[in-house]
Amino acid sequence: GNSVTQMEGPVTLSEEAFLTINCTYTATGYPSLFWYVQYPGEGLQLLLKATKADDKGSNKGFEATYRKETTSFHLEKGSVQVSDSAVYFCALSATGANSKLTFGKGITLSVRP
Protein backbone atom coordinates (compact mmCIF):
# COMPACT_ATOMS: atom_id res chain seq x y z
CA GLY A 1 0.00 0.00 0.00
CA ASN A 2 0.88 3.67 -0.01
CA SER A 3 3.07 5.06 2.75
CA VAL A 4 5.05 8.14 3.72
CA THR A 5 8.13 8.10 5.94
CA GLN A 6 9.43 11.22 7.62
CA MET A 7 12.66 11.65 9.53
CA GLU A 8 12.45 11.34 13.30
CA GLY A 9 12.04 14.48 15.33
CA PRO A 10 11.82 16.83 17.03
CA VAL A 11 14.14 19.31 15.36
CA THR A 12 15.46 22.39 17.14
CA LEU A 13 17.27 25.10 15.21
CA SER A 14 18.51 28.59 15.81
CA GLU A 15 16.97 31.43 13.86
CA GLU A 16 18.47 31.84 10.36
CA ALA A 17 19.71 28.24 10.27
CA PHE A 18 19.21 26.02 7.22
CA LEU A 19 16.38 23.52 7.41
CA THR A 20 16.02 20.11 5.77
CA ILE A 21 13.20 17.72 6.65
CA ASN A 22 13.41 14.40 4.88
CA CYS A 23 10.41 12.65 3.37
CA THR A 24 10.29 9.47 1.30
CA TYR A 25 7.28 7.67 -0.06
CA THR A 26 6.00 4.38 -1.42
CA ALA A 27 3.15 4.46 -3.89
CA THR A 28 1.89 2.88 -7.06
CA GLY A 29 1.61 5.05 -10.12
CA TYR A 30 2.39 8.73 -10.00
CA PRO A 31 1.22 10.30 -6.75
CA SER A 32 0.93 13.99 -5.98
CA LEU A 33 3.06 15.11 -3.04
CA PHE A 34 2.28 17.70 -0.40
CA TRP A 35 3.74 19.41 2.62
CA TYR A 36 1.27 20.61 5.23
CA VAL A 37 2.05 22.70 8.31
CA GLN A 38 0.14 22.65 11.60
CA TYR A 39 0.56 25.49 14.08
CA PRO A 40 -0.31 24.83 17.73
CA GLY A 41 -4.02 24.29 18.26
CA GLU A 42 -4.87 24.77 14.60
CA GLY A 43 -5.73 22.69 11.58
CA LEU A 44 -3.43 21.85 8.71
CA GLN A 45 -2.49 24.39 6.10
CA LEU A 46 -1.09 23.50 2.72
CA LEU A 47 2.49 24.71 2.50
CA LEU A 48 3.40 23.50 -0.99
CA LYS A 49 2.78 20.70 -3.44
CA ALA A 50 4.18 19.03 -6.54
CA THR A 51 2.16 16.91 -8.92
CA LYS A 52 4.73 15.32 -11.21
CA ALA A 53 8.35 14.22 -11.27
CA ASP A 54 10.96 17.01 -11.12
CA ASP A 55 8.35 19.60 -10.16
CA LYS A 56 9.47 22.00 -7.45
CA GLY A 57 6.90 23.34 -5.02
CA SER A 58 7.70 26.55 -3.19
CA ASN A 59 6.03 28.90 -0.75
CA LYS A 60 7.14 31.32 2.00
CA GLY A 61 10.80 30.46 1.40
CA PHE A 62 10.20 26.71 1.65
CA GLU A 63 10.97 24.42 -1.27
CA ALA A 64 10.63 20.75 -2.09
CA THR A 65 11.42 18.87 -5.30
CA TYR A 66 9.57 15.75 -6.45
CA ARG A 67 12.31 13.16 -7.00
CA LYS A 68 10.88 10.04 -8.55
CA GLU A 69 14.22 8.24 -8.82
CA THR A 70 14.73 8.44 -5.07
CA THR A 71 11.00 8.56 -4.18
CA SER A 72 11.65 11.63 -2.06
CA PHE A 73 10.16 15.05 -1.39
CA HIS A 74 12.49 16.71 1.11
CA LEU A 75 11.50 20.09 2.53
CA GLU A 76 14.14 22.84 2.69
CA LYS A 77 14.37 26.44 3.80
CA GLY A 78 17.49 28.53 3.67
CA SER A 79 16.88 30.64 6.77
CA VAL A 80 14.26 29.68 9.35
CA GLN A 81 12.40 32.11 11.57
CA VAL A 82 10.87 31.70 15.01
CA SER A 83 7.46 31.90 13.35
CA ASP A 84 8.25 28.70 11.41
CA SER A 85 7.93 26.69 14.64
CA ALA A 86 5.20 24.16 13.93
CA VAL A 87 4.57 20.54 13.01
CA TYR A 88 5.29 19.62 9.39
CA PHE A 89 3.56 16.75 7.60
CA CYS A 90 4.52 15.18 4.32
CA ALA A 91 1.63 13.56 2.44
CA LEU A 92 0.76 11.91 -0.84
CA SER A 93 -2.36 11.47 -2.89
CA ALA A 94 -2.25 8.45 -5.14
CA THR A 95 -3.84 8.28 -8.54
CA GLY A 96 -7.08 6.34 -8.47
CA ALA A 97 -7.29 6.34 -4.69
CA ASN A 98 -10.20 8.78 -4.42
CA SER A 99 -7.62 11.49 -3.68
CA LYS A 100 -7.42 10.55 -0.02
CA LEU A 101 -4.20 11.70 1.60
CA THR A 102 -1.66 9.40 3.20
CA PHE A 103 0.39 11.25 5.81
CA GLY A 104 3.73 10.80 7.46
CA LYS A 105 3.89 11.00 11.24
CA GLY A 106 4.90 14.64 11.22
CA ILE A 107 7.90 16.36 12.69
CA THR A 108 7.98 19.16 15.23
CA LEU A 109 10.24 22.08 14.41
CA SER A 110 11.24 24.53 17.12
CA VAL A 111 13.21 27.63 16.17
CA ARG A 112 15.08 29.51 18.90
CA PRO A 113 15.63 33.27 18.68
Place this chain on the structure above:
Amino acid sequence: NAGVMQNPRHLVRRRGQEARLRCSPMKGHSHVYWYRQLPEEGLKFMVYLQKENIIDESGMPKERFSAEFPKEGPSILRIQQVVRGDSAAYFCASSSLLRSTDTQYFGPGTRLTVL
Protein backbone atom coordinates in the same frame (compact mmCIF):
# COMPACT_ATOMS: atom_id res chain seq x y z
CA ASN B 1 -14.70 33.27 1.25
CA ALA B 2 -15.03 31.26 4.44
CA GLY B 3 -12.80 28.25 4.84
CA VAL B 4 -13.76 24.83 6.10
CA MET B 5 -15.77 25.15 9.31
CA GLN B 6 -15.88 22.56 12.04
CA ASN B 7 -17.79 22.54 15.28
CA PRO B 8 -17.50 22.13 18.07
CA ARG B 9 -13.80 22.88 18.42
CA HIS B 10 -13.62 20.98 21.67
CA LEU B 11 -15.93 18.20 22.81
CA VAL B 12 -15.87 16.31 26.08
CA ARG B 13 -17.85 13.12 26.47
CA ARG B 14 -18.08 10.39 29.08
CA ARG B 15 -17.63 6.79 28.10
CA GLY B 16 -20.77 5.40 26.51
CA GLN B 17 -22.09 8.74 25.26
CA GLU B 18 -22.45 9.80 21.65
CA ALA B 19 -20.27 12.35 19.89
CA ARG B 20 -21.40 14.32 16.85
CA LEU B 21 -18.86 16.29 14.87
CA ARG B 22 -19.89 18.72 12.16
CA CYS B 23 -18.08 19.94 9.08
CA SER B 24 -19.15 22.59 6.57
CA PRO B 25 -16.95 22.46 3.46
CA MET B 26 -15.69 25.48 1.61
CA LYS B 27 -18.23 27.10 -0.67
CA GLY B 28 -18.39 25.26 -3.96
CA HIS B 29 -16.71 22.13 -2.63
CA SER B 30 -18.61 18.88 -2.94
CA HIS B 31 -15.96 16.44 -1.70
CA VAL B 32 -15.48 15.93 2.04
CA TYR B 33 -12.85 13.85 3.81
CA TRP B 34 -12.55 13.00 7.50
CA TYR B 35 -9.21 12.25 9.15
CA ARG B 36 -8.28 11.31 12.70
CA GLN B 37 -5.12 12.39 14.47
CA LEU B 38 -4.17 10.37 17.49
CA PRO B 39 -1.70 11.88 19.98
CA GLU B 40 1.86 11.98 18.62
CA GLU B 41 0.75 10.53 15.28
CA GLY B 42 0.03 11.71 11.79
CA LEU B 43 -3.43 11.96 10.33
CA LYS B 44 -5.21 8.81 9.22
CA PHE B 45 -7.89 8.79 6.56
CA MET B 46 -11.31 7.69 7.76
CA VAL B 47 -13.97 8.36 5.12
CA TYR B 48 -14.64 10.21 1.88
CA LEU B 49 -18.09 11.51 1.02
CA GLN B 50 -19.88 13.41 -1.69
CA LYS B 51 -23.34 14.84 -1.28
CA GLU B 52 -25.64 12.03 -0.09
CA ASN B 53 -23.04 9.35 -0.86
CA ILE B 54 -20.28 7.58 1.00
CA ILE B 55 -17.60 6.91 -1.58
CA ASP B 56 -14.79 5.37 0.47
CA GLU B 57 -15.06 4.33 4.11
CA SER B 58 -12.04 2.06 4.14
CA GLY B 59 -10.52 3.91 7.10
CA MET B 60 -13.58 3.87 9.32
CA PRO B 61 -13.77 1.52 12.29
CA LYS B 62 -16.40 -1.11 11.55
CA GLU B 63 -18.44 -0.42 14.66
CA ARG B 64 -19.76 2.70 16.38
CA PHE B 65 -18.58 5.13 13.69
CA SER B 66 -20.74 6.54 10.91
CA ALA B 67 -20.66 9.52 8.58
CA GLU B 68 -23.07 11.35 6.35
CA PHE B 69 -23.11 14.33 4.02
CA PRO B 70 -26.74 15.22 3.36
CA LYS B 71 -28.03 17.22 0.44
CA GLU B 72 -28.54 20.16 2.75
CA GLY B 73 -26.37 20.96 5.73
CA PRO B 74 -22.99 19.96 7.03
CA SER B 75 -21.26 16.61 6.99
CA ILE B 76 -21.61 14.74 10.27
CA LEU B 77 -19.20 12.25 11.83
CA ARG B 78 -20.99 10.30 14.53
CA ILE B 79 -19.36 8.15 17.17
CA GLN B 80 -21.66 6.06 19.31
CA GLN B 81 -20.80 4.71 22.75
CA VAL B 82 -17.46 6.49 22.87
CA VAL B 83 -14.46 4.89 24.57
CA ARG B 84 -11.25 6.47 25.83
CA GLY B 85 -9.40 5.33 22.72
CA ASP B 86 -11.62 7.61 20.63
CA SER B 87 -9.94 10.65 22.18
CA ALA B 88 -8.24 12.39 19.28
CA ALA B 89 -8.41 15.37 16.98
CA TYR B 90 -10.81 14.88 14.08
CA PHE B 91 -10.19 16.93 10.98
CA CYS B 92 -12.41 17.53 8.03
CA ALA B 93 -11.08 18.54 4.62
CA SER B 94 -12.83 19.53 1.43
CA SER B 95 -11.91 19.86 -2.21
CA SER B 96 -13.65 20.95 -5.37
CA LEU B 97 -12.48 18.23 -7.73
CA LEU B 98 -11.73 14.56 -7.53
CA ARG B 99 -8.17 14.57 -8.73
CA SER B 100 -5.09 13.46 -6.88
CA THR B 101 -3.49 16.77 -7.82
CA ASP B 102 -6.22 18.83 -6.22
CA THR B 103 -5.63 20.48 -2.88
CA GLN B 104 -7.62 19.51 0.17
CA TYR B 105 -8.41 22.37 2.54
CA PHE B 106 -8.59 21.50 6.20
CA GLY B 107 -10.78 22.79 8.97
CA PRO B 108 -9.47 23.64 12.44
CA GLY B 109 -10.48 20.26 13.82
CA THR B 110 -12.58 18.99 16.69
CA ARG B 111 -10.66 17.79 19.70
CA LEU B 112 -12.61 15.01 21.36
CA THR B 113 -11.81 14.04 24.92
CA VAL B 114 -13.47 10.96 26.40
CA LEU B 115 -13.46 10.84 30.19
